Amino acid sequence: MTLEKNQSSIRRSTESYENKMKAQQFNTEEEFQSLHESLQEEALREFEKSYVTHEKSQDEYLHQLEKDLKEKRGELWKICEDSSLKKCEDLLKKLKCDVDQALKENKYHVTGGFDAFLKDKDNIIRVYNEQTDKGIKAQEFLKKLSDYLEGIENTIPKTVQAAKKRKQxxxxxxxxxxxxxxxxxxxxxxxxxxxxxxxxxxxxxxxxxxxxxxxxxxxxxxxxxxxxxxxxxxxxxxxxxxxxxxxxxxxxxxxxxxxxxxxxxxxxxxxxxxxxxxxxxxxxxxxxxxxxxxxxxxxxxxxxxxxxxxxxxxxxxxxxxxxxxxxxxxxxxxxxxxxxxxxxxxxxxxxxxxxxxxxxxxxxxxxxxxxxxxxxxxxxxxxxxxxxxxxxxxxxxxxxxxxxxxxxxxxxxxxxxxxxxxxxxxxxxx
Ligand SMILES: Nc1nc2c(ncn2[C@@H]2O[C@H](COP(=O)(O)OP(=O)(O)O)[C@@H](O)[C@H]2O)c(=O)[nH]1
Ligand SMILES: [Mg+2]
Structure with a gap:
């Protein structure tokens, strides 16, 4: 009987941890980890309060609860990662598509094109940052987007210079x-x-x-x-x-x-x-x-x-x-x-x-x-x-x-x- 009571407290604590984690929107790995740590602490404390003495010690139960929470954390992390990856990839693709189109139309590699590019670049970064719910991969994909834009930015002055030389x-x-x-x-x-x-x-x-x-x-x-x-x-x-x-x-x-x-x-x-x-x-x-x-x-x-x-x-x-x-x-x-x-x-x-x-x-x-x-x-x-x-x-x-x-x-x-x-x-x- 005491065993069942303790087991059911463990289940309740794990469920409560899961529900609270799921209710939260994370934008960085740090946010995720910090909430995990505080909810884990809370779950352990709650269990301590509801523990009913029996032959299996409280420490053993706490150890089991910690193990269950770690497993849950892994599952939740995977879900967050997959959904963020998809959102960020879709957004990046859409934003790159506009730049690729402008490149195809030769909008940037012409005289005055550098300023046009810088304007578009600011705009793209702003749109990216304004998009909410990007999840834990947001920073990583912001870096990818910035690297991509920087790559183009570096080529423009060279091409425009070469075009001027051509004319000479x-x-x-x-x-x-x-x-x-x-x-x-x-x-x-x-x-x-x-x-x-x-x-x-x-x-x-x-x-x-x-x-x-x-x-x-x-x-x-x-x-x-x-x-x-x-x-x-x-x-x-x-x-x-x-x-x-x-x-x-x-x-x-x-x-x-x-x-x-x-x-x-x-x-x-x-x-x-x-x-x-x-x-x-x-x-x-x-x-x-x-x-x-x-x-x-x-x-x-x-x-x-x-x-x-x-x-x-x-x-x-x-x-x-x-x-x-x-x-x-x-x-x-x-x-x-x-x-x-x-x-x-x-x-x-x-x-x-x-x-x-x-x-x-x-x-x-x-x-x-x-x-x-x-x-x-x-x-x-x-x-x-x-x-x-x-x-x-x-x-x-x-x-x-x-x-x-x-x-x-x-x-x-x-x-x-x-x-x-x-x-x-x-x-x-x-
Ligand atoms: N005199 C002379 N011989 C050439 C010239 N171009 C190629 N050859 C010779 O023609 C032969 C075939 O040349 P190659 O470049 O291998 O032809 P490919 O089969 O079209 O690649 C070689 O023996 C070359 O030395 C050329 O402009 N002048
Ligand atoms: Mg040949």
Missing amino acids: LKRGDSRDCDQLSDYVQDYQLPAGRFDRLLIQLFGYVGHGKSSFVNSCVYTLSNGKFQDLAGEGISNGGKTMERRAYELTSTISIVDNRGFAMLGDAEAWEIYAQLCNFAPFNEKVEWNKSFQVRNDGLIRKMKENKTPDLIVPAFVCSSEHNLSDAESSSIKMFLRKAHQLTGIQPFVVLTKDRKDSGLRTKFAQMGIENVCPIENYIISDHFSDRHKHLNFLNFLKDILQAVNFHLHESVNFETQRYEWMSFLMQMANNI
């Missing part, structure tokens, strides 16, 4: 290696909208894509010439993978497997690369089943990654003889690449030969950016001012085309669905 590039500078190199090195994309700027190369096997990668890296590095991309049959074989090589912290150039002919399968694969749907550092397969293509698209669609801004660049040897049939399929292909990326493809004519008819052929296709160059190659890589200028001017022209493209306000989400539907439809017909 004068006409004569296209003959000045240092000016051009600074211009390329300092180039920044508006933060938040894109991850990197990628120059995506494609073209026939052996036309100089890997040598072009080596040449661009060499020109910007001021170091020794290196065969990074694997020119010709060095490195044990022809390029089979799509691989990005960093030129600056913003710009990378992407080497590719070359094709023997430009059929639908090859075109599909390159369109997928240009639309942010193809993987890096994997063997490029031209011929794939519908299922494999489809699965790849769906896998990429599920990734929630900041997109790369991709510029198409067709590499073609000046020595190549383009048949009429080839010309017409390349023309259609380049037009589609333009439509998909919003940027007219650049054509790099390697193994420069003054008498090559290709300059005219590409001009007749309506291509404005035809760049005849002589690559630095393993057997001939003496640094040459004229060659350096050619690569630097190519990069400068790319950046200017990108600047123009950035004026358009493109919604990446809408674009992604359009790309996906185009690629699926095309995959159906190969």
Whole structure:
């Protein structure tokens, strides 16, 4: 009988502890812990008063009660934590969404944008603080929000500065290696909208894509010439993978497997690369089943990654003889690449030969950016001012085309669905 009485006092004390804890809204871990301690103290005292003497000592009961309260504390803590986590995550997502939209619309990385950002930042922090019932994770998520905003705040002056520098590039500078190199090195994309700027190369096997990668890296590095991309049959074989090589912290150039002919399968694969749907550092397969293509698209669609801004660049040897049939399929292909990326493809004519008819052929296709160059190659890589200028001017022209493209306000989400539907439809017909 006394045992039951004592047990029921323990139950009552635990229930009373639980009810009082549940009735309270906590905003910090300290608040939670402090109430727990005072209610635990209260429960122990109450039990002491109601204890009825029997063979099990009061201390043993107190010890049991303490153990029960500790367990209850754990359960209640978990409930508070889960509900606070959900509330804070939802709120953070909503607040970030507004900033991301402003970044996409390029509201901050322009002259005067810094002040606009600071105003929005104050507003966001105020909205966050005003939201009640955020629970015990409120401080932790406030720190996350502040770090996120601070990250953006740090990039704005740099981008605006670089934009001003961009405007300072004068006409004569296209003959000045240092000016051009600074211009390329300092180039920044508006933060938040894109991850990197990628120059995506494609073209026939052996036309100089890997040598072009080596040449661009060499020109910007001021170091020794290196065969990074694997020119010709060095490195044990022809390029089979799509691989990005960093030129600056913003710009990378992407080497590719070359094709023997430009059929639908090859075109599909390159369109997928240009639309942010193809993987890096994997063997490029031209011929794939519908299922494999489809699965790849769906896998990429599920990734929630900041997109790369991709510029198409067709590499073609000046020595190549383009048949009429080839010309017409390349023309259609380049037009589609333009439509998909919003940027007219650049054509790099390697193994420069003054008498090559290709300059005219590409001009007749309506291509404005035809760049005849002589690559630095393993057997001939003496640094040459004229060659350096050619690569630097190519990069400068790319950046200017990108600047123009950035004026358009493109919604990446809408674009992604359009790309996906185009690629699926095309995959159906190969
Ligand atoms: N003379 C000359 N040879 C080049 C040029 N570009 C590439 N090559 C040579 O062409 C071959 C194929 O070049 P590579 O860059 O591997 O072509 P890829 O298959 O398109 O990557 C190599 O032997 C290079 O040395 C160039 O501009 N001039
Ligand atoms: Mg190659």
